[in-house]
Amino acid sequence: MTAKELLAARAFRWCLLATGLLAVLAMAVLGYLRWRPVAAAPGWQYAVLVDDVEMIDSLAVSPAGELLGTTQHNHGKGELVRFDRNWQVTTLLSGLSKPAGLLPWRDGVLIAQEEQNMWVMYWAPSGARPLFRSDYAEGITKLSNGNIVILADRKNGELTEFNPDTGSSRILLSGLDKGEGLCAMPDGRIYFTEKQRNSSLYQYQAGEGPRAGGKLALFGGLQSPGFLLCTSQGIWITEDRTNDGRLLFWDFARLQVIAEHLHAPQSVLIRSDHELLLAEQGRSRLLLFSRNSKP
Template sequence: MKWMGSGGMSFFLRSLKLRRLITSAVVIVAVGFAYPAWRHFYPVTSTNGWDYKVIHKIPMVSALAVDDQGALFVSQEFSNHKGKILRLQKDGSSEEIMAELSKPDGHIFFRGGLVTGQEGGSFPVLWLRDGVKQALFKADNVEGIATDGHFLFAIEDKTPGRLLRFEPDTQQLTVLRAGLDEGEGVSVCPDGRLFYTEKAKGWVKQWQFQGEDLILVKDLNAPGFVQCTEDGLWITEDATHMARLLLVDPSGNLHVILNHLRAAQTIIQLKTGQYLLAEQGRSRILELKRTD
């Protein structure tokens, strides 16, 4: 083989360097695509003592509530008056009970009717009872709704937002907190403790009648809904990827119950050790059960 001259050697080295650069670029691009794909398709995992299964597939599922007959009420969080609420029977059939809503999100049963907010702007909180729809009060971007049986509590998903309390008998609306940063979830425990989330701050707080509210948990990944049960305080993370379902037990310890969720929304209790969770990012409802 004839040995190449200095010019040929220089060309060879430049070509080799170019091929290496191209190879490196291809690898970087492939890894860049692979990481989001891994986050997107990685299955949900549960901790020891809990298991889950998919029971419904519903686009843009968000709020959940169950009536006395066991029917499941589900909100579809579409904007621009395209949102709706469906009633799902145990046999799998469904019917539309409310439509033309703007991002219906939190809802809850109250005094024989369904109360729902609308996160899509300045709209009234609605109360559907015996087929009649009534406006209770007007607020901005209402997402979470809770009740202690007497008062209704609502939180606005905006900056600045408010934590509100409504007394239906007197029609009095009280601002419990103002200046919140994307409030999403609110829950009342049987002992009267009131918890709420600020998604942009990454924390869950306990409201105080006097003084500053107490931070229960912080450094979370977009905390959304909260739900108080005998198991403790449940927290969902409304993050596009790598979201979790968390539980603060009665002793104050934080547990990760489900991992790798996508935009987790409402969690409700069916009975002791059995829950339903809306996973909006995968358009489905999960049933969560304690196994130990």
């Protein structure tokens, strides 16, 4: 082997070694991000209640007081499930396609499915039936007049109001860019986001009068927001990010970070004045957050 060939062979070996070291380093970084513990804000703690519910997504309490959830599998593999007092999981309804919204309604719950031309399903202890069709229904909420509002997660999506008594519907807003997260206040204020980096929280005023209609941006800087929960104190927001999702709270004046390093956090459900549940989809977990004082 000539000196030139020897140098080339050594360079090749060093290249292989460097590539291997970079691969090991990349795996270490990914492992750290994957298992990095959730960081809660001062005054907050969290505990794992369930850690084996794959693709856990929406949460709701049924009119009968049972804790329900959905698993967000697509193509008919999603489910509506119930958590008992020992946190055991029972399937109530299968055959759902990416169920991404859960709303207590009458004697049961409405289930929105985030695929094209799918039924919004009504489930009650007496059985399940389709209510109305919708495209890519990501969020579902209800107004004080009893009407239901659906948000479509697609390009050029819509915010649509549906009257369950007459079967009629009307588009409130169109041209939305993959709407995500939806909740409403008793006075008709509807809040939603669009799932993108540096997204904004938007407000729409339902009803009649000079304040009704229009898409009002309230603040920006949200990173892939995925869920909203309206309360009288403010709005809970989760950011659906794989390695660094956050749980946020907006008190109508300032935005607070309640938890970081979550893996694809989804729905939030208030359990009491000082406790809330959070579906952490990326780790297949149901978390309980508790606080020492109000945020």
